[in-house]
Amino acid sequence: MSRRILIANLHPARLSLSAALAQAYADGATAAGHEVRHATLSEMAFNPDFGQSGYRNAPALEPDLEGFRADLTWAEHLVLVSPMWWGGLPAKAKGLFDRAFLPGYAFDPRQRRMGLPKPLLAGRTGRLILTSDTPAWAFWLMYRSALKHQVQKQILSYVGIRPNGLTHFSPVQQSTNEIRQDWIRSAQSLGARAA
Numbered sequence: 608m609s610r611r612i613l614i615a616n617l618h619p620a621r622l623s624l625s626a627a628l629a630q631a632y633a634d635g636a637t638a639a640g641h642e643v644r645h646a647t648l649s650e651m652a653f654n655p656d657f658g659q660s661g662y663r664n665a666p667a668l669e670p671d672l673e674g675f676r677a678d679l680t681w682a683e684h685l686v687l688v689s690p691m692w693w694g695g696l697p698a699k700a701k702g703l704f705d706r707a708f709l710p711g712y713a714f715d716p717r718q719r720r721m722g723l724p725k726p727l728l729a730g731r732t733g734r735l736i737l738t739s740d741t742p743a744w745a746f747w748l749m750y751r752s753a754l755k756h757q758v759q760k761q762i763l764s765y766v767g768i769r770p771n772g773l774t775h776f777s778p779v780q781q782s783t784n785e786i787r788q789d790w791i792r793s794a795q796s797l798g799a800r801a802a
Contacts, residue, residue: 610641610683610684611682611684612633612641612642612798613646613678613679614629614632614636614645614646615647615648616648617688617697617703618648618688618697621647624690627787628738628776628790628791629794631791631792631798632686632688632794632797632798634795635794635795635796635799635800636799636801639798639799639800644678644681644682646675648700648703650671651703652670653669654666654702655701657702657705657706662709662716672707675703676712679731684732684801685734686733687733688794689735689736691737694754695753695754696754710724713726726764728766728768731768733759733769733770735773736773737754737773738777739776740779740781742778743775743777752773755773759773776793
């Protein structure tokens with residue numbers, strides 16, 4: 608069954624391992640008959656700082672943020688491909704969520720259940736494809752998968768997007784070209800399954 612997939616490359620640089628993984632996922636998904644759209648952070652022009660304003664006088668969305676939201680509204684599955692920097696998302700990637708996931712679009716603070724606002728992006732699934740220099744054992748044991756919890760629970764689940772997995776490729780600095788090619792093949796296989 609064909610799915611509508613939005614692949615967001617959250618690396619701020621144009622050329623990166625994240626870009627290669629996002630393209631591999633797209634290639635696999637397209638070959639399997641899925642519809643694919645791309646959001647490439649390095650090509651998006653917007654101010655990532657929400658600023659001092661509250662939600663009532665939030666800054667107007669730039670055209671690239673409006674386009675991202677239109678693509679997310681269209682999508683059934685969201686794939687986030689990102690490096691981990693200092694234990695979190697790159698600043699501009701975090702800014703994308705700060706600016707785009709606003710009340711009235713991503714959640715409704717007027718309707719609450721157990722103190723949490725009603726999520727407005729339900730009916731979608733999401734996957735995080737993460738690269739880092741932190742070895743997998745340290746990510747899980749020492750840092751308790753903090754970035755996984757932030758993205759899956761405090762961003763995706765908060766707005767109603769059901770996480771369906773994390774794929775973590777590491778450590779990047781010590782990886783060989785052969786290892787990176789294996790990662791790219793894995794991303795392509797995920798795309799083929801729309802996983």
